[in-house]
Amino acid sequence: MRKRKFLKIIGGATAVLAGGTYIWAAPRAKSARIAWQSAGAYSDPIRSALSYAVxxxxxxxxxxxxxxxxSDTAAVLYCDDQRxxxxxxxxxxxxxIGLGCFLELFVLAAQHNQYRAHLDLFPEGAHPKRLDSRPVARLKLTKAxxxxxxxxxxxxxxxxxxxxxxxxLPSAQNLADLQLDAGPMLSSSQENRLCENLRNICADAARIEFMTPHTHAESVALMRVGRKAVRANPDGISIEGPFTELLNRAGAVSPQALSDHDSPAFKQGLKMYLDGIETGNSFFWITTPDNQRTDQIAAGRAYARANLKASALGLxxxxxSQALQEYPEMSEQFAKIHKTLSIQSPxxxxxxxxxxxxxxxxxxxxxxxxxxxx
Ligand SMILES: Cc1cc2nc3c(=O)[nH]c(=O)nc-3n(C[C@H](O)[C@H](O)[C@H](O)COP(=O)(O)O)c2cc1C
Incomplete structure (x- = not known):
């Protein structure tokens, strides 16, 4: 309650009382979200569909x-090596998987515009260990x-x-609807014991990722702290909001502070992530029969559909993903999560x-x- 006295919310902006004066802080960088408004605002079918895919x-x-x-109806999708x-x-x-999500949104947007999307996946092959400069997919639209x-x-x-x-809890029908749209690779559960096991594995895995210097450093390098940084690089892990602006000015949530395991900013970041996991009482997961590049694309397409359907259902x-990752420090959690969900290689x-x-x-x-x- 005391904190609230320091806030005045006027037209979406917040005035924070600090050192006797109000500092104005707009909530988030609007210019970093223009792509959400400009989706579909293209006259040619290919850019129209791509503007949704991004x-x-x-x-x-x-x-x-x-x-x-x-052309107006054809394009080639690549993975940006820097990303x-x-x-x-x-x-x-x-x-x-993320590229698979992109392709699913491309297909849906084309369908909405009365085009059939043809995807030729990895037409020049793909390396199993690393995406390279070869195309991920050739895209073609035909009016239909x-x-x-x-x-x-x-x-x-x-x-x-x-x-x-x-x-x-989401209803049993909700979970069935997710599977209907995402397909048979999606499974779900609300069973108490299983959900508790999943929460524990996910929390342990998150702690490992946060506490392992080189894995956490990869995240910290991608953190955009404050509106100015988000505007300059509208990607990565964005940390925004009126208090972020203030704390950032004071140096309390700088990337340096976030990489220091003893800093309040680091502890708060980990706590927020764990607090979310703690409330997980329904899970869904997507399993593929193998782990080829085409399986990963299919998983991304299924995940995109599940995420869209959840949104339609108000979920x-x-x-x-931490326990699913393939670096040595995560190997125990990786084995545990596969065992818990009875998923056996391949x-x-x-x-x-x-x-x-x-x-x-x-x-x-x-x-x-x-x-x-x-
Ligand atoms: C393959 C994949 C793995 C992801 N893993 C995580 C994760 O472990 N934790 C998390 O908070 N978000 C995860 N995300 C969500 C992304 O961070 C999110 O999609 C991205 O920041 C863009 O935000 P948006 O989905 O709200 O547009 C994952 C997304 C994908 C496609």
Missing amino acids: LAPNPHNRQPWQVELL RLPVTDPYDRQTT KQTPAPLFTQITQRHTDRKPYTSQ SVHPL ARLQILARVGYGRANTRSPRWPLENRLI
């Missing part, structure tokens, strides 16, 4: 897509009468919600997410489509 969920919001336009996550995603598995794409309307509504969820989703767990009723509906920053064209 809103896809993707690991650490790296936005690894790069597109070469060939990989070499430490926590050493084989580009999650990056490929299409059935409605109900998930399309959620593309500009969907988001990732890392905040704690309420105790209300929040939060992927928890099958692979690609996405694990908690799903429930959340409160946050913040759009994450995006580079505009023009920035991702080559």
Whole structure:
């Protein structure tokens, strides 16, 4: 209550009383979110569909897509080598899932515009250990009468919600609906014992990732602290809000502070992540029969559909990927999570997410489509 006395919220901006004067702090960098408004504002079908695809969920919001336009109806999708996550995603598995999410949104947007999207995946092959300069997909659109794409309307509504969820469980019908849209690779559970095990593994894995210097350093390097930094680089892990502006000025949430395990900023960051996990009482996960690049793309497409469907149902989703990652310090949690979900090699767990009723509906920053064209 005391804290609230220091705040006046006027037209979305917040005045914070500090040192006897009010400091104005707008909540978030609006210019970093223009891509959400400009989606679809293109007259040619290929850029129209691509402008929705750039809103896809993707690991650490790296936005690894790069597109070469060939014509009004054709393009080639590449992975931007500078936007990989070499430490926590050493084989580009999650990056490929993010590219799969991009492709699913592309297909849905094309369908909405009465075009059929043809995807030729990895036409020149792909390296199993690392995405290289070869194309991820050739994209082609042909005019064709299409059935409605109900998930399309959620593309500009969907988001990732890392905040704690309420105790209300999604209904059994909700979970069945997620599977109906995402396909048979998606499984889900609300079983108490299983959810408790998953929460424990995810929390342990998060602690490992935060406390291992080189894995945490990869995240810290991608943190955009404060509006100015988010505007300059609308990607990565954005930390915004009136208090962030203040604390940033005081040096309390700088990237340096966030990398110091003893700093209040580091402790608070880990606590917030764990608090979210703690409220996970419904989970879904996506498993593929193998772990080829095409499996990873299929997992991304399924995850995008699940995230869009959840959004349509008023549900929040939060992927928890730490235990799924392939670096040595995570090997024990990696084995545990596969065992807990009875997934045996060559099958692979690609996405694990908690799903429930959340409160946050913040759009994450995006580079505009023009920035991702080559
Ligand atoms: C393969 C994949 C893995 C992800 N893993 C995590 C994760 O472990 N923790 C997390 O908070 N978000 C995770 N996310 C969500 C992304 O961080 C999020 O999609 C991105 O920041 C963009 O935000 P948006 O989904 O709200 O647009 C993951 C997303 C994908 C596609």
